[in-house]
Amino acid sequence: MxxxxxxxxxxxxxxxxxxxxxxxxxxxxxxxxxxxxxxxxxxxxxxxxxxxxxxxxxxxxxxxxxxxxxxxxxxxxxxxxxxxxxxxxxxxxxxxxxxxxxxxDLGSLDLKGALDQGADAAAWYQAAIRAIVRMQAGGRRYAAHPPLPPFDVERLRMELDLFPDWYLQRHLGLALDASERALLENTFAKLIRNALEQPQVWVHRDYHARNLMCLDDGDVGILDFQDAVLGPLSYDLVSLLLDRYWDWPADWLDARIQDYLDLARKAGLPVGDDARFRLQLQRMGLQRNLKIVGIFARLNYRDGKAAYLDMIPRFWGYVRTAAATDPDFAAFSDWLARLPAPGEGKS
Missing domain, CATH: 3.30.200.20 (Phosphorylase Kinase; domain 1)
Incomplete structure (x- = not known):
């Protein structure tokens, strides 16, 4: 963060x-x-x-x-x-x-502040999406030395393990049985496969409204990029669209995804067909938001930052929606529905 x-x-x-x-x-x-x-x-x-x-x-x-x-x-x-x-x-x-x-100094107005003041959300998100595409396309042309760290199986699994370690076990106090552990293993394997099967590009990893500065010329300044990796094509877009600040309407999100697809194709990025990319994006969101739920629990219990518990419900909603609308995750979705909702567990 x-x-x-x-x-x-x-x-x-x-x-x-x-x-x-x-x-x-x-x-x-x-x-x-x-x-x-x-x-x-x-x-x-x-x-x-x-x-x-x-x-x-x-x-x-x-x-x-x-x-x-x-x-x-x-x-x-x-x-x-x-x-x-x-x-x-x-x-x-x-x-x-x-x-x-x-x-x-890139100024004091980040994207969160600009939108809170009534700025045109679509225009600024389009600027942020243009920057994603420029980074992805440019990174495919430019051989970084030393290379960016790979967003590999070990790194992806480390992120996913935050969810059972810090949210399920530490926050909710659950002791997972063998069938629950098997369900998580199967779910995590599918999410890792989804990430590794995508074209690998430069990934910021924390591309959201607080790390994007609104510049006077309409471009976005980019901050907090030191954890960049070589990873899945859909990662930064889902970070931008599913954040902690706003619940965008589905049609608005669809329009921003289409903005990305149009720009990415013009830039020569191998996005594939629309339906496949949107499925990859949804599953990438499930992976990332499981990680965030775990991180926010860890920030509370390890670092004493209790305010992050209040942010979990929005990301829990992202997790539930992504799992419930993907037939490959039906069993996981059913299991999630039986867990206490955020706020009902240990605090």
Missing amino acids: TVSHTAAGAAHSPAPAQGQRQAALQRWLAGLGLDPARLRAIPGDASLRHYWRLEAPARIIMDAPPAVEDTLPFLRMAWRLRQLGLRAPRILAADTAQGFLLLE
Whole structure:
């Protein structure tokens, strides 16, 4: 999950870090001719990184402790996206040993904020879809060195296991019997096969409204791309369309899927026929949203971020709908229907 470069804190933050790290960051910024006292904190989310905004000149500072995160994947992917003409922030300075980055500021209006203010949802989603297609098509032409990590069986399974480990067992307190474990194994195998059978392209992995900045020229700026992988064609589109913020009408979603298909075909992407792609997209959504339900439970129990439990019902609805409308998942759908609804389990 992520933090977006949205509006900064209401007051100047007294310190950008604690102890020795605070002093190191202040020295680094001073060496760049920047005044640490003028930083404002950018509110965090589920990320272990910290972000700060500097005004006049407008800059973003990323603090990613090396013990927590390697900044090289972020630096590499920022460069790659910009090579494709996408609006990732420019890297203005970097200290990879300490985990400090100075970034271009893409503004404070993300897609969530823009739509909350009444912006044209279809127009901005079309801009976001154009960026997906540009990334996918460009990534097929451009050989990344080192290559992006593959979204392989191990990685897909690790994500899916979040659902039984953290939601079913930790949150609901269920002890799965042999038949239930077999049902999950069968379901997960089908979802993994669906992902691996799709054309493999560059995948952002967290492509949603808080990571997309609405720029003045109508394009979208892209953030939080350091976990990019080589993975299934439908992944980023379903991340965009089925998010935590809005329940779009079915006909609106269908129109956005068609926007993607039209642009993808023009770009030469191997999307196949419409019906097959839509089925792949639906199953990709089932995989991703099972993972999200598990992640949100983990954020509560492991990280003490209880607000994420309140977000589970929307994603639970996505899971139920996807399973209930796919005959290959009828048994799984019937089993889900017997589980407590979100809010009825342990809290």
